[in-house]
Amino acid sequence: MSMHPDIEQVLFSEDEIAAIAKRMxxxxxxxxxxxxxxxxxxLRGAVVFFADLARAIECPLTMDFMRVYSYGAGTKSxxxxxxxxxxxxxxxxxxxxxxEDILDSGLTLSKLLDVLRERxxxxxxxxxxxxxxxxxxxxxxHPRYVGGHIPDAxxxxxxxxxxxxxxxxxxxxxxxxxxxx
Ligand code: 5GP
Numbered sequence: 001m002s003m004h005p006d007i008e009q010v011l012f013s014e015d016e017i018a019a020i021a022k023r024m025x026x027x028x029x030x031x032x033x034x035x036x037x038x039x040x041x042x043l044r045g046a047v048v049f050f051a052d053l054a055r056a057i058e059c060p061l062t063m064d065f066m067r068v069y070s071y072g073a074g075t076k077s078x079x080x081x082x083x084x085x086x087x088x089x090x091x092x093x094x095x096x097x098x099x100e101d102i103l104d105s106g107l108t109l110s111k112l113l114d115v116l117r118e119r120x121x122x123x124x125x126x127x128x129x130x131x132x133x134x135x136x137x138x139x140x141x142h143p144r145y146v147g148g149h150i151p152d153a154x155x156x157x158x159x160x161x162x163x164x165x166x167x168x169x170x171x172x173x174x175x176x177x178x179x180x181x
Pocket of ligand 1: 045100101102103104105106107108109153154155156160161162
């Protein structure tokens with residue numbers, strides 16, 4: 001597949017992403033075999049990864065969706081989270097795994113976890129496709145499952161957008177800065 005002209009560098013190819021989803025799926029299968037976990041996709045960025053991860057998990061599970069946002073059309077977290085679409089599932093006593101696309105500041109997830117903990121799930125863990133490594137910064141949440149680490153750059157593709165574009169790229173890449181500046 002040829003690289004989109006707005007992409008500066010590919011960080012994870014389709015094949016690498018497939019291997020990541022398989023590995024994380026196998027770990028979750030092992031840990032949740034008899035727990036009927038509820039896996040939750042955070043809309044919209046995580047849905048592409050969610051679809052791959054779910055198919056790599058080989059134990060019974062149920063799915064639900066949540067839409068929270070903290071970004072608007074820019075490239076930096078606003079630090080407050082708004083729940084736009086809530087779960088349809090009662091999570092009390094359930095083993096819940098939040099599937100997240102990317103952990104950047106971690107502020108979005110940390111606020112989301114506060115909200116969900118009040119609903120008394122039996123357990124609450126995070127599966128993050130990517131964690132951004134920011135020098136000198138310790139994020140407030142620690143995903144139990146991590147797909148990969150990326151440098152502090154703005155990335156798109158594989159579900160991630162810039163102003164709603166690029167979500168359908170099958171790889172993950174760094175956007176050329178001139179596209180958003
Ligand atoms: P945080 O609250 O951790 O700073 O941001 C979390 C959300 O911001 C992620 O779930 C993701 O949707 C979005 N985000 C963070 N970094 C990037 C990035 O590099 N590219 C894109 N497209 N979205 C990002």
